[in-house]
Amino acid sequence: MSSPKFPNIPLLSVDDEAAWLRSLSLTLKKDAGINNVLRCEDSREVMELLASVQVSMILLDLTMPHLSGEELLSMIVRDYPEIPVIVVSGVNQIETAVRCMRNGARDYFIKSDDTERLIASIERTLEYQRLQQENVRLKERVLQDRLDNPGAFAGIVTRNRRMQALFQYLEAVAHSPEPLLVTGESGVGKELVARAVHELRGADEPWVAVNVAGLDDNVFSDTLFGHAKGAFTGAEQTRGGMIAKAGSGTLFLDEIGDLSAASQVKLLRLLQEGEYYPLGSDYPQKLRARIVVATNVDLAASQAKGHFRKDLYYRLCAHHVHVPSLQERREDLPLLLDHFFEEAAQAMSKKKPTPPSELPVLLATYHFPGNVRELRAMVYDAISLHESGVLSMDSFKRVLSEARPENGQVSPANSGQEAAAGVLFSERLPTLAENAEMLVAEAMKRAQGNQTIAAGLLGITRQALSKRLKKLTS
Numbered sequence: 001m002s003s004p005k006f007p008n009i010p011l012l013s014v015d016d017e018a019a020w021l022r023s024l025s026l027t028l029k030k031d032a033g034i035n036n037v038l039r040c041e042d043s044r045e046v047m048e049l050l051a052s053v054q055v056s057m058i059l060l061d062l063t064m065p066h067l068s069g070e071e072l073l074s075m076i077v078r079d080y081p082e083i084p085v086i087v088v089s090g091v092n093q094i095e096t097a098v099r100c101m102r103n104g105a106r107d108y109f110i111k112s113d114d115t116e117r118l119i120a121s122i123e124r125t126l127e128y129q130r131l132q133q134e135n136v137r138l139k140e141r142v143l144q145d146r147l148d149n150p151g152a153f154a155g156i157v158t159r160n161r162r163m164q165a166l167f168q169y170l171e172a173v174a175h176s177p178e179p180l181l182v183t184g185e186s187g188v189g190k191e192l193v194a195r196a197v198h199e200l201r202g203a204d205e206p207w208v209a210v211n212v213a214g215l216d217d218n219v220f221s222d223t224l225f226g227h228a229k230g231a232f233t234g235a236e237q238t239r240g241g242m243i244a245k246a247g248s249g250t251l252f253l254d255e256i257g258d259l260s261a262a263s264q265v266k267l268l269r270l271l272q273e274g275e276y277y278p279l280g281s282d283y284p285q286k287l288r289a290r291i292v293v294a295t296n297v298d299l300a301a302s303q304a305k306g307h308f309r310k311d312l313y314y315r316l317c318a319h320h321v322h323v324p325s326l327q328e329r330r331e332d333l334p335l336l337l338d339h340f341f342e343e344a345a346q347a348m349s350k351k352k353p354t355p356p357s358e359l360p361v362l363l364a365t366y367h368f369p370g371n372v373r374e375l376r377a378m379v380y381d382a383i384s385l386h387e388s389g390v391l392s393m394d395s396f397k398r399v400l401s402e403a404r405p406e407n408g409q410v411s412p413a414n415s416g417q418e419a420a421a422g423v424l425f426s427e428r429l430p431t432l433a434e435n436a437e438m439l440v441a442e443a444m445k446r447a448q449g450n451q452t453i454a455a456g457l458l459g460i461t462r463q464a465l466s467k468r469l470k471k472l473t474s
């Protein structure tokens with residue numbers, strides 16, 4: 001099977017020496033995996049070629065008959081200023097190098113130099129171009145405020161602005177070869193996001209998900225890389241491993257923040273080298289799949305504390321999206337509720353029930369530590385108990401009251417920090433009656449005027465709340 005072209009837009013190498021062109025192409029392929037190179041031996045043909053073919057960069061010799069490299073450089077910079085030109089010349093003169101750089105060359109190398117520096121410069125240029133293209137695509141998307149492929153996100157129910165912006169970003173980076181890091185609290189929909197990216201890249205390719213939390217290093221290696229027959233006692237069959245299974249599709253590594261230190265080294269090597277050895281095999285295999293990783297751990301903090309490798313962290317967050325918690329996108333609650341009512345009723349072959357109108361109000365007072373997954377579980381529980389008529393709110397109320405801490409403190413729906421920080425008192429301590437008044441007002445606000453829900457938040461009966469409200473207004 002022929003390996004995919006890299007980079008997807010070809011490099012153009014211009015030199016009158018055919019043997020040099022051939023040897024440079026071989027070196028680029030062997031040492032940098034660059035296998036998409038156009039060669040041109042006649043400098044007079046370059047401008048015509050550029051008019052018909054798109055190239056990502058030009059490697060240009062200087063000493064050539066008919067049209068010299070310096071003359072050609074000026075013409076390229078004038079007509080195609082966006083194409084970077086790296087001069088690769090036999091001329092070892094500082095003045096020539098300075099002149100070329102002044103005239104618009106991006107870099108200058110002597111043919112007798114070792115090729116490592118040249119390759120590093122080509123890689124930097126390609127990376128710079130990739131980021132530029134990504135930037136342009138992002139700008140276009142933000143300006144147009146639309147999605148090219150909304151179908152890929154059909155499974156993610158939302159009308160939140162941040163989620164829409166996240167979808168636009170994902171469309172811009174979907175085809176990048178670099179890994180994608182998806183972070184967010186547990187149950188926010190990270191795997192759904194990863195699947196949407198897979199969809200964007202062409203869902204016909206395989207999707208392979210591996211939860212790496214708690215895998216010891218041997219199991220991690222065997223799961224991902226596979227092994228040759230007889231690699232260890234009990235290895236009676238060859239195992240292809242998950243990377244091979246993912247082919248050119250997506251390899252989703254969940255809970256990456258919990259990856260063991262030894263496995264972090266292996267993952268880093270895989271990403272750096274783009275290939276791996278199945279255990280007991282001497283034949284390297286190519287990584288072709290897109291790697292998408294997810295975690296609810298704060299990886300930046302984790303690497304700062306030394307729990308997660310810094311180099312791997314930077315490699316993984318080439319592209320990064322953070323999925324906001326459900327609490328940060330409360331406007332999605334009614335939509336998600338409706339979606340899960342439909343889904344659960346269908347799964348249990350029941351008629352979709354009519355939910356009481358106070359239900360979204362009640363749920364809006366809750367902080368949902370388990371995010372969308374928790375909401376989904378609540379709905380499924382309620383539907384399983386439901387017989388007919390209007391849906392009962394009992395199962396929802398039970399979860400909410402169980403979530404209330406023993407000391408009666410209510411976890412605020414819109415500010416986790418408030419509870420942690422406690423109440424700040426001014427110099428004059430408010431009286432108990434004043435405090436009670438403030439609490440009642442806050443509960444009524446959060447319950448959007450619904451007395452049953454407000455009473456639940458305050459841990460008193462509806463009648464007791466009603467009495468207090470009457471007192472306040474009398």
Ligand SMILES: Nc1ncnc2c1ncn2[C@@H]1O[C@H](COP(=O)(O)OP(=O)(O)OP(=O)(O)O)[C@@H](O)[C@H]1O
Pocket residue numbers: 155156157158184185186187188189190191192193254294295296336339372373376
């Ligand atoms: N926006 C959404 N629309 C519809 N369903 C959703 C949405 N977000 C999450 N879900 C559902 O919630 C559940 C949890 O989602 P998912 O597994 O993607 O979360 P996660 O962030 O990957 O969780 P974890 O951190 O535990 O791995 C799934 O059943 C998923 O289908």
